Amino acid sequence: MRRPLVAGNWKMNGSRASIKALLDGIKQGIGAVTRAEVVVCAPYIYLPDVEAQLSGSPVAWGAQNLSTEASGAYTGEISASMLLDFHCRYVIVGHSERRSLYGETDAVVAKKFAVARAAGLVPILCVGETLAEREQGITEQVVARQLQAVIDLEGVAALAAGVIAYEPVWAIGTGKTASPEQAQEVHAFIRRRIAASDAAVAEKVQILYGGSMNAANAAALLAQADIDGGLIGGASLKAEDFLTICRAAN
Ligand code: 13P
Numbered sequence: 001m002r003r004p005l006v007a008g009n010w011k012m013n014g015s016r017a018s019i020k021a022l023l024d025g026i027k028q029g030i031g032a033v034t035r036a037e038v039v040v041c042a043p044y045i046y047l048p049d050v051e052a053q054l055s056g057s058p059v060a061w062g063a064q065n066l067s068t069e070a071s072g073a074y075t076g077e078i079s080a081s082m083l084l085d086f087h088c089r090y091v092i093v094g095h096s097e098r099r100s101l102y103g104e105t106d107a108v109v110a111k112k113f114a115v116a117r118a119a120g121l122v123p124i125l126c127v128g129e130t131l132a133e134r135e136q137g138i139t140e141q142v143v144a145r146q147l148q149a150v151i152d153l154e155g156v157a158a159l160a161a162g163v164i165a166y167e168p169v170w171a172i173g174t175g176k177t178a179s180p181e182q183a184q185e186v187h188a189f190i191r192r193r194i195a196a197s198d199a200a201v202a203e204k205v206q207i208l209y210g211g212s213m214n215a216a217n218a219a220a221l222l223a224q225a226d227i228d229g230g231l232i233g234g235a236s237l238k239a240e241d242f243l244t245i246c247r248a249a250n
Contacts, residue, residue, distance in 0.1 A: 004036040004222070004249040005163060005206050005229035007124060008236025009064060009092060012043060019046050023053045025239025030058055036229065036249040039090050040236065041124075044078050047086040055087070062090030062121070065098060068111040080119035091116050092124045092231075094146070096169045106149035113150050113162060123162040124231065125150060126210070127190070131170035139168075140189050147193065156197040164190060164207045165231040171211025173233060180220045180227075183209045187226035215244035222248050 014022070019042065030038060039060045042050045050061045067077035083091060093116060094109030104112075109125070116123040127146040129139040143166070150159065166186050171178050178186075187207045195202035209221050210231030221227055229249050235241040 002204065002206050002228045005039065005208060006036055006242075006246045006249045007039040007041060007062070007090065007092075007163075007165075007208065007229070007231050008242055009041045009095070009210070009231055009233050010043065010236060011064065011097070011233060013237055014043070014046070016046065016049060019049060020053065022237065022239055023050065023059075026059060026242060027053075027057055029239065029243040030246070033058070033243070033246045033250045036246055038246050041090065041092050047083070047088065051086045060089045062088045062092070062124075064092045064095065066091050066093070066112060066116060066121075068108060068115055070115075080115050080121055083121060084119060088121060090122045090124055090163075092126060092165075095126045096128055096167060096172060100169070106146055107153075109146070110149040110153040113158070114154050117154070117158060117161050124165050124208070125159075125162055126165045126167050126231070128167040128169050128172075128211070134168065134170060139186060143186060143190060144193055147190065151197070156194060156201055159194060160201045160204050162205075164205060165210050166190060166207060167210035167231060169211075173212070175212050177212040177214075177217050177221070178209070180224050183221055184224035184226055187224065191226050213245065215241040218245040219248040 041062045041064050063083050067079050093112040098104045113123045127143045129142040133142050168178050191202045206228040208229040208231045209227050213230045213232050214235040
């Protein structure tokens with residue numbers, strides 16, 4: 001049985017004060033969430049605050065990105081070892097915003113996955129098609145290509161050390177969620193695709209759905225056989241909404 005996982009991706013939102021209030025709210029309600037693992041992925045600069053506030057709580061934390069390099073002359077970058085210094089457990093790699101706005105290629109994302117894994121972080125690998133790609137009927141090809149870049153570099157077994165997040169780009173921040181059936185179809189495809197190389201890895205790997213998941217639609221999405229949790233943007237910024245999703249996953 002795969003453990004449900006709900007991860008909040010705060011993106012570039014919040015302030016010291018708002019994050020403190022948000023974490024206070026999450027901590028107050030998290031007692032009811034006994035089975036699902038809960039994670040918040042914060043902007044780098046707030047990680048020390050997040051660590052101080054969440055240490056000793058059941059909520060884990062992580063970052064939204066990391067460098068492909070270990071150290072050196074890479075102005076503005078943050079390495080895996082720096083994230084470990086603040087006891088991050090997770091790191092998102094290959095979010096569609098990083099791919100589309102910051103030019104991260106499949107190869108760069110695969111390297112980030114590898115670097116995170118080698119450091120002992122759990123990479124949350126994001127995959128997903130744009131609206132144009134869905135309309136062209138190439139959703140499966142796109143997702144397969146994004147996955148294959150990691151498999152080519154790291155081998156299929158490496159996927160079991162991470163988490164996959166299916167995030168259709170057209171559903172991110174748009175309020176337009178994939179229907180439970182649409183999401184399940186792609187999740188099942190991802191699992192089948194992995195199973196073709198390694199059935200045990202396919203059975204084990206958690207596949208999260210992301211894209212306008214909220215307190216109202218989470219339960220129906222999470223009820224699907226191959227949806228093991230959520231990667232939540234906007235709704236993770238409100239403690240009550242985030243907790244409702246965590247309880248649904250639980
Ligand atoms: P929204 O939940 O705001 O659509 O964002 C999803 C997402 O990109 C999570 O990584």
